[in-house]
Amino acid sequence: MKAVVLAAPGQIEVRTLPDPAPARDQVVVRVHACGICGSDLQLVDGTLAGAAYPFVPGHELAGEVVAVGADVADLRVGDRVAADPSLPCGTCAPCRRGAVNLCRRFGVIGASVDGGFAEYVALPARNAYVLPEQVSYAAGALLEPFACVVHGFQRLAPPAGSAFLVVGAGAIGLMLLELALRTAPAEVVAVERHAERRAVAERLGARAHATVAEALATRPEGFDCVVDATGVPAAVEEAFDTVAPGGRLLLFGVARASDRVRLAPYRIYRDEITVLGSMSVGHAFAPALELVAGGAFELERLVTHTVGLEGFAEAVELLRRGEALKTHVIPSLVDGSGAASAR
Amino acid sequence: MKAVVLAAPGQIEVRTLPDPAPARDQVVVRVHACGICGSDLQLVDGTLAGAAYPFVPGHELAGEVVAVGADVADLRVGDRVAADPSLPCGTCAPCRRGAVNLCRRFGVIGASVDGGFAEYVALPARNAYVLPEQVSYAAGALLEPFACVVHGFQRLAPPAGSAFLVVGAGAIGLMLLELALRTAPAEVVAVERHAERRAVAERLGARAHATVAEALATRPEGFDCVVDATGVPAAVEEAFDTVAPGGRLLLFGVARASDRVRLAPYRIYRDEITVLGSMSVGHAFAPALELVAGGAFELERLVTHTVGLEGFAEAVELLRRGEALKTHVIPSLVDGSGAASAR
Amino acid sequence: MKAVVLAAPGQIEVRTLPDPAPARDQVVVRVHACGICGSDLQLVDGTLAGAAYPFVPGHELAGEVVAVGADVADLRVGDRVAADPSLPCGTCAPCRRGAVNLCRRFGVIGASVDGGFAEYVALPARNAYVLPEQVSYAAGALLEPFACVVHGFQRLAPPAGSAFLVVGAGAIGLMLLELALRTAPAEVVAVERHAERRAVAERLGARAHATVAEALATRPEGFDCVVDATGVPAAVEEAFDTVAPGGRLLLFGVARASDRVRLAPYRIYRDEITVLGSMSVGHAFAPALELVAGGAFELERLVTHTVGLEGFAEAVELLRRGEALKTHVIPSLVDGSGAASAR
Amino acid sequence: MKAVVLAAPGQIEVRTLPDPAPARDQVVVRVHACGICGSDLQLVDGTLAGAAYPFVPGHELAGEVVAVGADVADLRVGDRVAADPSLPCGTCAPCRRGAVNLCRRFGVIGASVDGGFAEYVALPARNAYVLPEQVSYAAGALLEPFACVVHGFQRLAPPAGSAFLVVGAGAIGLMLLELALRTAPAEVVAVERHAERRAVAERLGARAHATVAEALATRPEGFDCVVDATGVPAAVEEAFDTVAPGGRLLLFGVARASDRVRLAPYRIYRDEITVLGSMSVGHAFAPALELVAGGAFELERLVTHTVGLEGFAEAVELLRRGEALKTHVIPSLVDGSGAASAR
Numbered sequence A, B, C, D: 001m002k003a004v005v006l007a008a009p010g011q012i013e014v015r016t017l018p019d020p021a022p023a024r025d026q027v028v029v030r031v032h033a034c035g036i037c038g039s040d041l042q043l044v045d046g047t048l049a050g051a052a053y054p055f056v057p058g059h060e061l062a063g064e065v066v067a068v069g070a071d072v073a074d075l076r077v078g079d080r081v082a083a084d085p086s087l088p089c090g091t092c093a094p095c096r097r098g099a100v101n102l103c104r105r106f107g108v109i110g111a112s113v114d115g116g117f118a119e120y121v122a123l124p125a126r127n128a129y130v131l132p133e134q135v136s137y138a139a140g141a142l143l144e145p146f147a148c149v150v151h152g153f154q155r156l157a158p159p160a161g162s163a164f165l166v167v168g169a170g171a172i173g174l175m176l177l178e179l180a181l182r183t184a185p186a187e188v189v190a191v192e193r194h195a196e197r198r199a200v201a202e203r204l205g206a207r208a209h210a211t212v213a214e215a216l217a218t219r220p221e222g223f224d225c226v227v228d229a230t231g232v233p234a235a236v237e238e239a240f241d242t243v244a245p246g247g248r249l250l251l252f253g254v255a256r257a258s259d260r261v262r263l264a265p266y267r268i269y270r271d272e273i274t275v276l277g278s279m280s281v282g283h284a285f286a287p288a289l290e291l292v293a294g295g296a297f298e299l300e301r302l303v304t305h306t307v308g309l310e311g312f313a314e315a316v317e318l319l320r321r322g323e324a325l326k327t328h329v330i331p332s333l334v335d336g337s338g339a340a341s342a343r
Ligand SMILES: NC(=O)c1ccc[n+]([C@@H]2O[C@H](COP(=O)([O-])OP(=O)(O)OC[C@H]3O[C@@H](n4cnc5c(N)ncnc54)[C@H](OP(=O)(O)O)[C@@H]3O)[C@@H](O)[C@H]2O)c1
Pocket: A037, A038, A039, A145, A148, A167, A168, A169, A170, A171, A172, A173, A191, A192, A193, A194, A197, A210, A211, A212, A229, A230, A231, A232, A234, A235, A251, A252, A253, A254, A255, A278, A279, A280, A281, A322, A325, D269
């Protein structure tokens, strides 16, 4: 099969590899769509721990089951599936508490083992979720980031009538906005620098501003639920200043390990502000799929570009330059040129 | 002023009473709309504890501030307001824990003191909430039952992706459905005997069935959040059977004190089902107002009938016969005949 | 090896079986102690679903690792361990939500696969928890029921200052009492018919009464956290009547599937009472072990009798007659007679 | 009556004032004990907002009811009471949500109105809690800070089996430790510079270290519940580094409004750490009283010094120098010299 291989940090190749065969508890999936996200950039750059170079990246994938291991009872060839890429160890302290996303030996399909930027991928049957027919492969390949968003809301636990502020309206911020708009909010406000992304946020039903200061001016009493979807320390600090008494600030964006944010402990005490994080999917893949299957979310509209496997390197550059909201690699696309086709 | 007076159980009169004057911490409100609900029937019948006959009923009210007591700082004449009718004592054990709705000496405007089926009503300033201009008096007079519904959801705390079943689609059931539809549900199903009410539920976006059995057949794995909005023991028992493992059954309907429901303790244990209740408004009036002000809810559509003060007795009969979803008494309506005008 | 085998319902045998060998992800444990509990009686009687006759019962076990499968990294021969017997499938809906104890295909060591009433048992390495040296094998074999109790408290989530009532002071009720006494309670009251068990409850620090009515008389305002530890419907109904406004009733005891309890829906509504269940260990084995390792709990004192494998049948009778609080089978005990030695 | 008066920032006087009379909803209390805490220092210095100079400070008070207003039903002359000093407005946004401690117009007995460093104090009946006879006035006067601690634990919501670290073992830190030790902890560790305070912590049952680094070395996997009881930014930053994955950091100490702490957003994300604050009593006075009445807490031992009204200025200096854990002003003490008597 053809597959994108990260041979080493900085080294993207498209190689021919042997077709994978399923282990007893695995299925093999023919990949129909696999999304690129920020952590893929870090894998390309070699700045993410836990990657097993050389390996096939790709953790936002959907496709069709083409082979089934001997012990697999719930799936059969032909099933349309999306994959939760999480591979918790099951025995570390967080795993034993049920906090699988905080696993001390966390593996990820597309980082610690081969992933979805390939014609085929082998993965544990328990990681594959059957897509009902109304859910497209494109939507299926968006379930992983959306499940992260749903997990974030499980952490946030916003009561009905909350006022929301989401800072950053990239693919993730837009999904956060879409979910916020559907959780009986008092209002939902986006902050985003790029006018076209603000326009998308507004189309979804949010109010949008270019700066946090502008957003706060429209609601001086502050927001009950504030979410950072940038990972930028300066944005987090500004976001903190907009939290209403009793409110919560969710750090959803991924900062660098060396970053620091400067927060006022007096406000955390006096206004009983809660600052919390959300990491990965946890147990949210199933509810994310329920939500998408229910028809209220139209995630596919976030896919602005599609490429074939040969287009992976170019897709990486599109993402780096902030030109694509979400690019899907479609292995069946024959794109000798590797040119991304904008949708 | 003119006012409806319950002189004694079974004795409805329209009397002329002295216009109320505000105590130091009170405002006087000219009533623009006041809704009738099931507990008013119980007050008419004399089957609700805590009523101070003779008194003016009416606890779902909105109107205009026409006088302000000496110590009132936040309100002024001309403010458009709706009232939270709750009068917790502030010193009993539940009040001191913050559970004001569980107050052991709970008073209610329109039961323990005079209420809103009158031209004017005096009430504590802290019970009056200013309506933003986009919220009509009709919507304002629906805030009290809607706040009960919001409080019920605070108790239920449904995570995103929950499947909902609401049994009973009267005014309350329909509000529960409307809120469920806006809390990122997997799906929302109504059970209701009356076809016209099922039609309203469907117009809101829910699926509707005539029996619980039919509803369950469409989702044999059960529902994560089940709400009884009938108060009928047989309905509660059927509802219990539809709860999915790990799910919750909210008893929102008000049963008689002597009623009993027969539940299987084994299922509560084995499937970790939670059965819980929701009583009155609690601290949910403000978020209810935020939700309505935000524009997503169109509560006024539930008002099927309006009458003047002279029409109160007839409105009571309409409600008893299940012909009205929600009737509003509009004191300024001149309705010599007392005929209810259907909308 | 020698092992107790339930050949079929009602048929207890002690057989010689081949010594088990570890699968790749398993360890083999030499059993030092294995407790008998109520569900073992149901397995003997054939009234519990999911048992795979003939099989070796025993799910409350501790012992020493004597062999390690090829893929096992965290355990080595000589480790002292206790076992969480839970075998969730990992792919059903509750498993995917993280509610492993509600698994639709729940397996249990000692019911669906061979368990601990044997000289040796093979079990997945992930189910084995290393015991620190201060935790005896006797305490280790009590970790499973204690973990159920800890899970029950995770469900109950009692705030500091809660008043507790526990109905039933068998081995389980006594553990519930011991944990309640250590969660900053206002007070802890036990209800238990047997005077000697009341005496144990009092020695732990609880107040004890023979009837629910007596207990309620001492606290007419009711209890914030009420736990049924009998599984008897009449006891559950009485327990329900003692719950204070805003309080919770935990059904910990296991009723028969056909049992029904009659509860007043009006009280669930008016007093916002929550009735909830707790099933098995969930993710509580690790915190249970932390608690016991910390030294505050002296679970071993609950072990009133010990027998060898030949004494299993007699131990079953002891339990049936309510004469033993907890009996441990110690496979190394040579007890030709099978006589239980009371401690 | 004689009373301590803060005439202006920096100006402590003992004056003779008219004896207070009760308003309709008030009681007058003869003060038996009133504790000094850090916020009194700020009131002396004029660095706390909301103080109404000249006024009588003192918000940790207990005494005997000597007069009762016309509308007061639940209290009578002779009742022994302690006071919750909170005076929320009841109508601001947080008050309406039930978050009375986050009131935007928060008043406090002993700051916005006259308090307990006086022979008598008038206060709303709803703020007075009757002490059962086994609770001394000394314990009663410690209920306010202890209720803050209980409220902090309501915010923290530690599950059974949590490992605790408390940084700072002043009067507050010691109360936090005492409560942590009674919430079924895995272990409880204190960090405190002063050896004598470490000794008190150890006497209570905690392990104690002089530095955070030492404490962390004993538990490298980190602590589930970390509480800062210093208000010192450097201590908060160190405390943050000790939080285990999935753990919580409670900021209980009161920093200056201008202080900033530098935290790693990556860790908040990756390890899903929650940072939260706790402010004042909230609804925790009643459970705090229940806990003390239950007999498990011996708060009086924290009272290291007692003085009369004339000794207030000296007590302030004792506190500033960190020589007293808790000083109680006992108005009946005749202390011409004002000398503090150490206990
Ligand atoms: N927690 C999780 O489980 C999880 C899962 C997936 C992704 N993530 C993280 O979520 C974050 C968002 O992902 P994404 O794919 O949406 O990234 P993205 O496409 O880079 O979107 C971020 C957006 O925020 C804007 N922005 C940055 N700083 C801003 C500021 N101060 N004010 C206003 N706008 C600002 C960016 O504009 P510029 O391009 O001009 O900077 C960009 O438009 C990333 O950090 C990602 O790693 C977290």
